Amino acid sequence: MSGKSKKEQEDNGEGLVEVEYISESNKGSKESSQKGNQTKSLKARLKKKEAEIKNLKKKFEKMQEEFLRKAAEMENLRKRLEREKNDFLQYALSEHLAELLGVMDNFERALESQNQGEEESLQKGVEMIYKQLYDLLLKQGVKQITIQENRYDPHLHQAFLTEESDQVTELQVAEELQKGYTIHDRLLRPSLVKVYIPKKEEN
Numbered sequence: 001m002s003g004k005s006k007k008e009q010e011d012n013g014e015g016l017v018e019v020e021y022i023s024e025s026n027k028g029s030k031e032s033s034q035k036g037n038q039t040k041s042l043k044a045r046l047k048k049k050e051a052e053i054k055n056l057k058k059k060f061e062k063m064q065e066e067f068l069r070k071a072a073e074m075e076n077l078r079k080r081l082e083r084e085k086n087d088f089l090q091y092a093l094s095e096h097l098a099e100l101l102g103v104m105d106n107f108e109r110a111l112e113s114q115n116q117g118e119e120e121s122l123q124k125g126v127e128m129i130y131k132q133l134y135d136l137l138l139k140q141g142v143k144q145i146t147i148q149e150n151r152y153d154p155h156l157h158q159a160f161l162t163e164e165s166d167q168v169t170e171l172q173v174a175e176e177l178q179k180g181y182t183i184h185d186r187l188l189r190p191s192l193v194k195v196y197i198p199k200k201e202e203n
Contacts, residue, residue: 096136096140099136100133100136102132103129103132103133103136106125106128106129106132107129109125110122110125110126110129113125137181140183141183141184142181142182142183142188143181143182143183144179144180144181145157145179145180145181145182145190145191147173147176147191147193150172150173150174151172151173152170152171152172152173152193152195155187156180156182156187156190156191157173157180157190157191157192157193157195158180158190158191158192158193159171159193159194159195160177160178160192160193160194161177161193161194161195162194162195162196162197163194163195163196163197164196164197164198164199164200165196165197165198165199166198166199167196168196168197168198169198170198171195171196171197171198172195172196173193173194173195173196174193174194174195174196175193175194176191176192176193177192177193177194178191178192179191180192
């Protein structure tokens with residue numbers, strides 16, 4: 001039998017219950033504190049994400065506004081280029097046609113001379129018109145094709161007639177039927193020519 005009194009046993013029992021209660025209370029406070037810290041952490045992260053979303057939204061709105069502005073500028077540019085292209089196609093030859101009016105004037109004067117029976121004036125008028133028109137073509141980069149040593153060049157000449165000849169061993173220009181022209185070194189119209197071709201040997 002224990003030497004402790006009943007009072008001592010009761011006192012010890014109460015102390016044990018009190019220690020257990022304090023321990024449970026401390027444990028609950030610790031868990032509550034951890035949950036509170038987690039909540040604060042989540043709130044902070046949520047606040048940070050909301051700020052990021054708000055910032056991205058502002059950037060998106062700015063980019064959208066910039067895109068719409070650029071699209072409007074491109075549309076205006078397209079319309080302006082379309083107008084300029086139409087104007088160019090419509091009036092590109094205006095300057096050249098104005099110069100040709102001078103040629104028309106001289107033709108009219110030449111015809112008037114013919115009606116008055118002035119043959120010499122007519123001849124001079126036609127020569128003047130030819131020179132005026134030729135100079136106009138030169139001014140625009142148009143030049144006559146010159147046939148060098150009667151050599152046939154398929155890039156510059158178009159064979160309209162052919163004739164066999166025993167005097168040639170390769171294609172050769174026999175006669176120029178219509179003058180050809182280049183414009184800035186590009187073919188404008190080939191020379192129309194009659195061509196000698198080597199005569200075939202009879203078997």
